[in-house]
Amino acid sequence: MSLPNIGSSTAAKPAEGAGAASVKPDNKVSASVEAKNLLNISIVQASLEVSLSTQNEPLALLYKTAITNLNEALQPQFGENAIQNAAGQDNTPDGTAGRIVTLSTAFFESYKGQHSDEDPDTALKNFMDIVRGGMEKGFEEAREILDGLKVLQGDIAGNIDKTYELVMKGYADFEASQKSPQPEESAESE
Numbered sequence: 001m002s003l004p005n006i007g008s009s010t011a012a013k014p015a016e017g018a019g020a021a022s023v024k025p026d027n028k029v030s031a032s033v034e035a036k037n038l039l040n041i042s043i044v045q046a047s048l049e050v051s052l053s054t055q056n057e058p059l060a061l062l063y064k065t066a067i068t069n070l071n072e073a074l075q076p077q078f079g080e081n082a083i084q085n086a087a088g089q090d091n092t093p094d095g096t097a098g099r100i101v102t103l104s105t106a107f108f109e110s111y112k113g114q115h116s117d118e119d120p121d122t123a124l125k126n127f128m129d130i131v132r133g134g135m136e137k138g139f140e141e142a143r144e145i146l147d148g149l150k151v152l153q154g155d156i157a158g159n160i161d162k163t164y165e166l167v168m169k170g171y172a173d174f175e176a177s178q179k180s181p182q183p184e185e186s187a188e189s190e
Helices: 028-054 058-078 093-105 108-114 120-148 154-178
Strands: none
Touching: 058 093, 058 120, 058 154, 093 120, 093 154, 108 120, 120 154
């Protein structure tokens, strides 16, 4: 299905006869208004595209927003697109959660190497804070988008909640497996 080219509507163009001279380079207000209009147009167009596909793949949207925000959270340490969104993947709660956990925690060794001056448990905590923050933001954005499209209900809402729980469990398991072993103090040694 082809979408109308909203970007070519008159809302983004100057009025007839106004020409380019009406938007002066030093007129920050006009340039700001025009930039805002163009942004609004692109948001509407993206929303139309999302609304056409989210009915069928809400967890794909969840995955995309989670990965986008994880990429942003990891960018300072690992550069752009640290986690890639691969096409044709299992978009069940288990599959989505598994990819989110696996792809995001795969960067821990590199993160630890870049923060070798930190205590290993501190580095783990800081890394998990970054990863959880990106994941939380992604889930929040996906829920907002799906709610705005009036599809965040029933199985879709349940699958997102299940995916979230599985991601949190996966992160907890990963964190527990990476923590330094604590010395056992027995009562007999006292």
